[in-house]
Amino acid sequence: MTVSQLPEPVWLADAVEQFYLHGLVVIPEALPASLCQQLCDEAQQAQLKPAGIGRGQDLQLDPDIRRDQTLWLDGSSAAQQQYLALMSLIQQAANRQCFLGLTHHEAHFARYQRGDFYQKHLDAFTGRSSRVLTTVCYLNDVASGGALQIYSENDTPLLQVQPQASTLVLFESARFPHEVLPADSTRFSIAGWFRVD
Numbered sequence: 001m002t003v004s005q006l007p008e009p010v011w012l013a014d015a016v017e018q019f020y021l022h023g024l025v026v027i028p029e030a031l032p033a034s035l036c037q038q039l040c041d042e043a044q045q046a047q048l049k050p051a052g053i054g055r056g057q058d059l060q061l062d063p064d065i066r067r068d069q070t071l072w073l074d075g076s077s078a079a080q081q082q083y084l085a086l087m088s089l090i091q092q093a094a095n096r097q098c099f100l101g102l103t104h105h106e107a108h109f110a111r112y113q114r115g116d117f118y119q120k121h122l123d124a125f126t127g128r129s130s131r132v133l134t135t136v137c138y139l140n141d142v143a144s145g146g147a148l149q150i151y152s153e154n155d156t157p158l159l160q161v162q163p164q165a166s167t168l169v170l171f172e173s174a175r176f177p178h179e180v181l182p183a184d185s186t187r188f189s190i191a192g193w194f195r196v197d
């Protein structure tokens with residue numbers, strides 16, 4: 001299957017409608033199993049590096065805040081191209097149905113090993129960041145530990161997502177504080193952000 005032939009997923013319009021209504025949606029089995037497996041194999045073989053806080057010149061390592069290891073997707077494999085093509089379909093649908101004016105998407109592989117976590121944070125601050133919509137896609141099943149805990153705008157626990165291969169979570173980057181609880185076993189994902197710059 002070439003990238004241009006990627007069919008529009010059956011769940012797309014409904015998921016984007018849920019996102020429009022709630023600012024948050026969890027989509028099980030969003031990826032074909034074979035694509036998820038290829039992405040997981042790539043993540044396992046990739047040279048991941050300790051993730052920082054901030055970007056560019058301001059990038060700082062802070063293992064008290066986050067301990068995941070990451071690598072930015074660059075579209076260098078067919079699997080990455082298919083994943084990014086799916087993100088592009090989501091971008092078009094979100095712009096059509098939610099009038100978000102999203103301009104592009106950036107994403108990285110992430111690995112959390114046993115004991116790794118990411119403390120409660122927001123992915124964007126209203127008016128100060130161009131990250132608008134967060135995407136997290138899990139690449140393997142995680143039986144215990146490593147859940148994504150999402151909080152409401154007034155900081156009460158809202159939803160816990162236990163990673164399952166091919167589950168995709170979309171949420172408003174500046175609206176929902178969230179954290180990754182300490183992993184019991186290795187957890188692979190792709191975290192990404194749609195931006196408006």
Ligand SMILES: O=C(O)CCC(=O)C(=O)O
Binds near residue numbers: 148178179191
């Ligand atoms: O992997 C997850 O469940 C969330 C990761 C996250 O919050 C982030 O990378 O900003």
Ligand SMILES: [Fe+2]
Binds near residue numbers: 122123
């Ligand atoms: Fe985050």
